[in-house]
Amino acid sequence: MSQLKESRTALDGGNTADALVDFTGGVSEPIDLTDGDFANDETKRNQLFERVLKVHSRGGLISASIKAVTAADMEARLACGLVKGHAYAVTDVRKVRLGHGLLAFFKSEKLDMIRLRNPWGEREWNGPWSDTSEEWKKVSKSEREKMGVTVQDDGEFWMTFEDVCQYFTDIIKCRLINTSYLSIHKTWEEARLRGAWTRHEDPMQNRSGGCINHKDTFFQNPQYIFEVKKPEDEVLICIQQRPKRSTRREGKGENLAIGFDIYKVEENRQYRMHSLQHKAASSIYINSRSVFLRTEQPEGRYVIIPTTFEPGHTGEFLLRVFTDVPSNCRELCLDEPPRTCWSSLCGYPQQVTQVHVLGAAGLKDSSTGEKVRSAVQRGTSTPEYNVKGIFYRKKLAQPITVQIWNHRVLKDEFLGQVCLKTDPDDLQALHTLHLQDRSSRHPSDLPGTVAVHVLSSASLTAVPQEAQSLLWKSLPATGEDAPIL
Structure with a gap:
């Protein structure tokens, strides 16, 4: 009972979004129709209608309102019959079929429409598709009955979604988030x-x-x-x-x-x-x-x-x-790796390094038609990547190794690697490095280069700011410098 009282208090105070959340346990999403220019952008308007239709069909609650800028605006009635500052409840959302008989079925012309209700229970929209509007002649009697169209001043009326976006300033969608695996709808x-x-x-x-x-x-x-x-x-x-x-x-x-x-x-x-x-x-x-x-x-x-x-x-x-x-x-509670009783025996990180591979070029093409796998680009010898890694390093003499592989069905093909020494004084440095083979003593160059940013610091909480991250694929060397996962 206390929950219901709080919801009514929020509603009386004008905070519709909070009231909807209290009643449903869902999440509310406010849409500013004016800022989004939905009245003039047909593509955005159609996308929004589909989202509103989905929320309504899955039991969510929706309201629309016209923003009252001043106290004098509150409850001011416009010439079109709508009232400022009221939270109009959306009671139905439909694609209404126009025409009569079989012609309407085969023509399949539909209009995006919404039914709203004034909380006062009276004073309705008097524009197109209002209760006594001539536009209803375009809709068959059976379709009107299905929609529950009545000619009464009961505060409930229909509008096209285009008119909704033209006259209203805000829509609040309260989604009921489905987390049940037994549902036929999307499970979150x-x-x-x-x-x-x-x-x-x-x-x-x-x-x-x-x-x-x-x-x-x-x-x-x-x-x-x-x-x-x-x-x-x-x-x-x-x-x-x-x-x-x-x-x-x-x-x-x-x-x-x-x-x-x-x-x-x-x-x-x-x-x-x-x-x-x-x-x-x-x-x-x-x-x-x-x-x-x-x-x-x-x-x-x-x-x-x-x-x-x-x-x-x-x-x-x-x-x-x-x-x-x-x-x-x-x-995330810790600022850096914790010190434990094993730190004195196994060592504690002396440096933090962020490795950011921007992309690669000139990679060896596969003779069997296999593609260079990337989360961003496929089938290219010049992939761009989009992942960064951070390494807390105990042995600074041991480099960080970045390897590039060509994905195959049975066994991945090694394309090359680069070893990064990560000088802490070389901040924001962009390196374009030739790929090499895995020989530990005298590595040979392989086709292709890789571009990387390497950022290091002796302070474990002071990795410098970097530009926008892209994607990479890193297979680091095993041992002390493997990434902490």
Whole structure:
């Protein structure tokens, strides 16, 4: 019962997205129709309609509203009959067949339409396709009955989706995320983690660093790592803050401004980030209880950094990550490899090195027609790659080896390798190196070159900022310098 009261309070306060999440347990996605220019971009509008149709068909809740800029605008009625500041519930989404009889069936002309309901239960849209509109003559009687078209001032009416995008400013989709393996619909894998923004005088323990505008403290925020294990996958990410108890009782809706950034990192990273890498995506920052982002990302490893907009603010949050296959999402707690009782015997890393292979050129062509395998390019002797690796090194004299292979069905073909000495003074250095064979004493050159960035530092938390990551395939030498996985 308390959950229901909180939902009604949020709804009365105008925060429709929070109310929908409370009622359903789903995740809400706000769509700004004005910023997205959906009224004038037919392609984007059609794509959005398909997403709205899918959410509705799977039991999700959808609302539409016209933004009230000033207090005087609130509940102002427009000439078209719509009211500003109202959360119109979407009660049906259809592709409506136009025409009559068999001609309509064979012509198969359909119109994207949405049925909405005014929360007042009266005052309806009076434009095209309103209750008494002449346009309904284009639709057969059986189709109208199927749609439940009535001529009553009951607050429920139909609009074309084009008109919805023209007159409304915002749509909120609340998805019901399906995690059941018994469902016929798409099943998502959910990772759910609880976290908090906390203050501490020690920068290494502080977890309230603020957004990226505060570069000195940004990396002090909580960090979470997850993996995309398909060549490309849709990822849904939602962060929900826990409102202060006092404001929840009073219904004031005082939330922190929150958001998050996502960075593509090295394939074997398992410690916290301390410098910028390639930003893969970012959410908006808003003082809403929840922030949602839907993004498509290529295969790789990613770090989510949820933050408050200003540093020093504290609060609890829930992070939810949905992927097609398990993402192994977890919090990054350690800044560097831990020191253990074995460190004095086996040694402790003296240097950290980030190896970034940009691409290769002039590779030997396969006589059997096999392709050079790459997550980005296939069938080419000049592949571009998109993976980085980070190595915590104990024996600096032992180089890091990058090998390139040609994938075959029965046995992979070795194309060559390069050995990287990783001089810590050679920062941001771009090297174009000839591939060599695996002879340990007198290696010979093989066809092809590989371009790599090598970044090293004696400080294990100070790998310098690098440019955007590309893709590579690294088979490092075994032993002490193998990547930490």
